[in-house]
Amino acid sequence: MTPQSDEDEVWRQIVASFNDTAERDSADQPWPDSENLPPEPTRRVVRPPEEPEPAGHGPYAEPPGPGVDAGDPDDEDEGHYEPPPPPPLPKLDLPTKLAWVALFGGPAYLLVAAMASWQMEGWALFTAVAAFIGGFVALVVRMGDGPPNDSGWDDGAVL
Template sequence: MTPQSDEDEVWRQIVASFNETAERDSADQPWPDSENVPAEPVRRVVKPSEGLEGFEELEDTAERDPDGERDGAEDEGHFEPPPPPPLPKLDLATKLAWVALFGGPAYLLVAAMASWHMEGWALFTAVAAFIGGFVALVVRMGDDRPNDSGWDDGAVL
């Protein structure tokens, strides 16, 4: 037999056995306990958290011991991120650039939706405010390294 005819025979066997049932039925395979779904739905209790006013925290009551304490194994992989740093304070020029960047197109959108008659100078001012705000923000962005980068700056291109 040639290698081509052996390959053809293997393909014929695969095609012939396509619709046959598997030797081992899926009912015989064990079902892992981790895949079992609890019979009753998980109840959740909403309680305010200590550090965040106005936010609510969800807590599972089904995962508690009868004494009311959580299992130590449950908290092993739990990660609570630290609170985010405060937003930086913006100077007047940056605030004006953001207002111009969004204010120009917002004025044009409102004027178009309200069918206002726009004078040429108003249209020019709105477009110039958008472009000027964008340019001001890009120029003020800077390309210097942060002060806390440390001794290893990584790859410098």
């Protein structure tokens, strides 16, 4: 027999026995002792004896009204994360501001004129549409698509 025919025969046996049940149970499988966990000792939880709660402090008590101390404020803040204040927004230069005004101003003028049923001249329509397109193009052109100047020789994990 050739090595190829041996592989074919082994493959046929694997395919033929695909739906057969396993001969051994998984409990019979050998398990290395190094994988066994040591028996965990039983733990006993000891609770302090419950004291009767004063009126208005039980599980069904109403929440305290305004101006009433509800308890230690440190208990409420435990586990609460307050993020640091965000950095200030970058200052925009004049061309960027004008591009944003044109981007939103053109459609805003068309919307107001349509809602107010104003008679619009051809040059006003052209100006509004041109302002929208020009503002969009200006913002896209000014958008930086390269790495920042201070990135050095290795960009690394840029977020």
